Amino acid sequence: MTAASPAVLVVDDEVDFGEVLTLRLREAGENALYARSGRDCLDLLQRQEVEVVILDVRMPDMDGIDTLQAIKQAHPWVEVILLTGHGTIETAVRGVKLGAYDLLIKPADFQELREKLNQARRRRQERIDRPGDTGAIPDPS
Amino acid sequence: MEQPTRPLTVLLVDDEPRFREILAKRLRHRGVSVEEAPGGEEALESMRREAKEVVVLDVKMPGLDGIETLRRLKTAHPECEVILLTGHASPQDGVEGIKAGAFDYLSKPVEFEHLLRKITQARNKIERLRAERREAEFREQIRRQMAVAERLAALGTLASGVAHEINNPLAVIQDSAGWLQQILEKPETADMPRREDFAQALARIQRAVGRARTITRQLLQAVHNPAGDSLETVHLREVSLPAIAEEALALVRREAADRGLALALEASDPPPLAWTDPALLLQVILNLLNNALQATDSGGRVTLRLGVKGEHAVLAVEDTGRGIPPEHLNRIFEPFFTTKEVGRGTGMGLYVSWAIMNRLQGGITVESREGRGATFTLTLPRKPPPTA
Ligand SMILES: Nc1ncnc2c1ncn2[C@@H]1O[C@H](COP(=O)(O)OP(=O)(O)OP(=O)(O)O)[C@@H](O)[C@H]1O
Ligand SMILES: [Mg+2]
Numbered sequence: 376m377t378a379a380s381p382a383v384l385v386v387d388d389e390v391d392f393g394e395v396l397t398l399r400l401r402e403a404g405e406n407a408l409y410a411r412s413g414r415d416c417l418d419l420l421q422r423q424e425v426e427v428v429i430l431d432v433r434m435p436d437m438d439g440i441d442t443l444q445a446i447k448q449a450h451p452w453v454e455v456i457l458l459t460g461h462g463t464i465e466t467a468v469r470g471v472k473l474g475a476y477d478l479l480i481k482p483a484d485f486q487e488l489r490e491k492l493n494q495a496r497r498r499r500q501e502r503i504d505r506p507g508d509t510g511a512i513p514d515p516s
Numbered sequence: 517m518e519q520p521t522r523p524l525t526v527l528l529v530d531d532e533p534r535f536r537e538i539l540a541k542r543l544r545h546r547g548v549s550v551e552e553a554p555g556g557e558e559a560l561e562s563m564r565r566e567a568k569e570v571v572v573l574d575v576k577m578p579g580l581d582g583i584e585t586l587r588r589l590k591t592a593h594p595e596c597e598v599i600l601l602t603g604h605a606s607p608q609d610g611v612e613g614i615k616a617g618a619f620d621y622l623s624k625p626v627e628f629e630h631l632l633r634k635i636t637q638a639r640n641k642i643e644r645l646r647a648e649r650r651e652a653e654f655r656e657q658i659r660r661q662m663a664v665a666e667r668l669a670a671l672g673t674l675a676s677g678v679a680h681e682i683n684n685p686l687a688v689i690q691d692s693a694g695w696l697q698q699i700l701e702k703p704e705t706a707d708m709p710r711r712e713d714f715a716q717a718l719a720r721i722q723r724a725v726g727r728a729r730t731i732t733r734q735l736l737q738a739v740h741n742p743a744g745d746s747l748e749t750v751h752l753r754e755v756s757l758p759a760i761a762e763e764a765l766a767l768v769r770r771e772a773a774d775r776g777l778a779l780a781l782e783a784s785d786p787p788p789l790a791w792t793d794p795a796l797l798l799q800v801i802l803n804l805l806n807n808a809l810q811a812t813d814s815g816g817r818v819t820l821r822l823g824v825k826g827e828h829a830v831l832a833v834e835d836t837g838r839g840i841p842p843e844h845l846n847r848i849f850e851p852f853f854t855t856k857e858v859g860r861g862t863g864m865g866l867y868v869s870w871a872i873m874n875r876l877q878g879g880i881t882v883e884s885r886e887g888r889g890a891t892f893t894l895t896l897p898r899k900p901p902p903t904a
Contacts, residue, residue: 389684395691402698460683480736482687482729485694 381424382406383492386416386442387431387458392481396429399485405492413437413445420450427476427495429488432459432466440469447474452503454495458483523549524639529559529585530574530601539572542628548635556580556588563593570619570638571598572631575609583612590617595645597638601626664846668870672735675851679732686728693721734864735851750793750875752900757822757831758787760794764801765820768809776814783822790829790896796872797896800880803865804833804892810856811890812837828878828895835891840884848882877901 383405387393393409400407408423410416414437416428428446432439443455457470457478467478476495479488526548530536533554540550551568553559555577563571571589575582586598600613600621610621619638622631697718699705708714761781772779790797801820808818816836823830840848847853849870854863866880873880877897884890 389688391688392684392691395688395695399691399695399698402695402702460687461680480733481683482690482725485691 380406381426382408384408384410384416384419384423384425384428386410386413386428386434386439388412388434389431393431403485403489413439413442416442417445417449420446420453425450425453426499427454427456427492429456429458429492430475432457432470432478433461440466440473443470443473443475452499454499456488456491456495458488523547524570524635525549525551525568526635527551527553527559527562527568527571529553529556529571529577529582531555531577532574539626539628539631543632543635546632548632556582556585559585560588560592563589563596567593567596569596569642570635571596572601572635573598573618574601575606575613575621576603583609583616586613586616586618595642597642599631599634599638660846664849668849668851668867671851672867672871676735679735682728683732686725686732689721690725690729693718693725697722731862731864734862734868737868750796752791752793752876755790755792755794755797756787757790757829758783760798761801761820761822761831764798764805767802768805771806771809772818775809775812777809777812778817780817780819781822782819784824788822788824788829788898790831790898791900792876792878792896796876797894800869800872800894801831801833803869804894807865807892808833808835808837808890810861811835811839816889824898825895827898829898831894831896833892834889836889839886839888840882840890841886845882845884849880 383400385393385397385400385407386409387396388411390411393411397407397409408419408425410419413434416430419425420428430439430442430446434442437445439457439459443457446453446455455470455475457466457475458481459466459478460481470478476498477491479491524547526543528536528540528543528550529552530539531554536552536554540552543550551562553562557580559571559573560580562568573582573585573589577585580588582600586600589596589598597619598613598617600610600618602609602613602621602623607621607623610618610623613621619641620634622634696714700708700711700715700718705711758781761783765779765781769779805818805820812818812835818836819832819834821830821832821834823832844853844855849866850863851867852863853867854861856863870880873894873896879895881893881895882890883893
């Protein structure tokens with residue numbers, strides 16, 4: 376995998392976690408990037424091609440759900456996997472309705488995370504290949 | 517339930533044999549089961565052998581007099597009611613008798629129908645007191661159950677809060693160890709000094725994290741969040757209890773055989789159905805079966821009993837194991853309460869089971885005698901709740 380391959384972006388306010396997960400993904404051959412906040416994530420998305428964002432739900436200031444909405448608005452082709460230490464069905468349902476691909480609970484199994492990552496990439500590709508799909512999320516109602 | 521047709525039992529105490537015999541005969545004639553005693557000592561002896569409900573007691577007797585006999589009777593048998601027979605000249609004895617706990621007193625000579633009425637009234641009073649006591653016990657039991665439920669809910673909230681907070685650092689530990697493991701798998705580290713030591717220690721860290729993760733998962737799964745939902749949703753449908761019981765037994769058959777235990781399934785006919793979530797129910801049954809197997813020594817028996825009680829389906833797991841000491845009975849449902857060695861049990865099984873049964877609109881209760889085994893009983897709705 377070259378550094379130019381499309382990136383996976385880890386977003387987590389806990390630096391120890393975000394960094395080590397980024398290191399693991401790189402070690403496994405992914406082009407992984409790290410952002411410390413929802414804002415940093417959105418800045419990075421302006422400059423860099425990212426396929427999948429792995430997004431913490433509970434963050435100060437701009438939380439995961441806000442960030443998810445902003446990502447889907449500005450970059451509809453980016454897939455998002457929510458990663459949280461606080462698993463409630465509401466967050467999961469809400470996240471998926473807002474266009475997240477899936478939700479995993481910390482500490483997540485690394486193999487499972489990678490599988491989800493690949494599935495999310497496949498879904499992205501399918502959406503891109505489908506003619507007429509704008510990437511927009513259908514109104515959740 | 518009381519049997520209203522059960523014969524009324526009376527002990528007739530009088531030192532005059534003629535009087536006693538005639539009265540006894542007339543009472544028997546009216547369907548009363550009567551025993552006779554010629555004096556106070558004999559009366560106490562007769563009650564010791566078998567308690568009668570109503571005692572008709574002459575006050576003036578040689579030896580132990582009526583009032584003293586009354587006192588001793590009421591001490592030894594607080595449930596019985598005593599009717600005193602006093603000579604017409606001594607109503608004072610009667611008053612003293614009432615103070616000592618007699619139901620009533622009649623003066624001799626007694627009018628038979630009047631006596632019979634008094635006996636019946638005394639018996640009604642006994643029944644009423646019994647009913648009141650049963651009701652009080654029932655209330656107390658409910659109160660205790662609610663207190664336990666409240667405590668469990670509070671403990672659960674606390675424990676799940678801790679679980680949430682633990683998950684984040686746990687993730688850092690797990691992924692840091694995982695990262696180092698990935699590095700150790702690279703060709704560049706193949707010749708690293710003491711590589712095996714690193715690998716071993718990292719594997720230990722991963723195992724320990726796995727254990728901690730199981731606990732936090734169970735807690736989060738068990739606890740309702742304030743919105744009344746938890747990570748796993750409940751999928752209710754009509755479930756055949758024998759089918760799910762068979763499934764559970766199949767999963768523990770091997771372990772039972774290894775431990776030298778017999779497994780049995782007893783189901784009422786027709787096979788009971790429940791309105792429930794089969795996956796969650798299976799989890800509860802497995803928790804109970806595993807506990808039962810672990811508590812029972814070789815040669816013992818674990819029985820799964822299925823039946824129906826009113827609006828509920830009932831599923832009981834009964835074992836012949838060591839039982840639960842009374843002082844543990846109201847603690848075993850708490851999260852982390854365990855008597856097993858570290859690493860053997862986390863004390864989550866019954867707590868999770870209790871929480872699941874709550875979510876299934878059912879209940880879980882336990883009965884046990886130390887050394888004689890334990891029975892855990894699940895109750896479940898049989899039908900979907902009527903839609904409003
Ligand atoms: N059938 C039983 N007979 C005797 N004691 C029991 C039985 N079931 C449960 N207990 C007691 O209740 C305690 C709590 O049970 P629980 O299932 O919650 O936890 P555990 O079995 O100790 O651990 P875990 O289920 O998490 O592996 C047990 O440690 C044991 O002392
Ligand atoms: Mg257990």
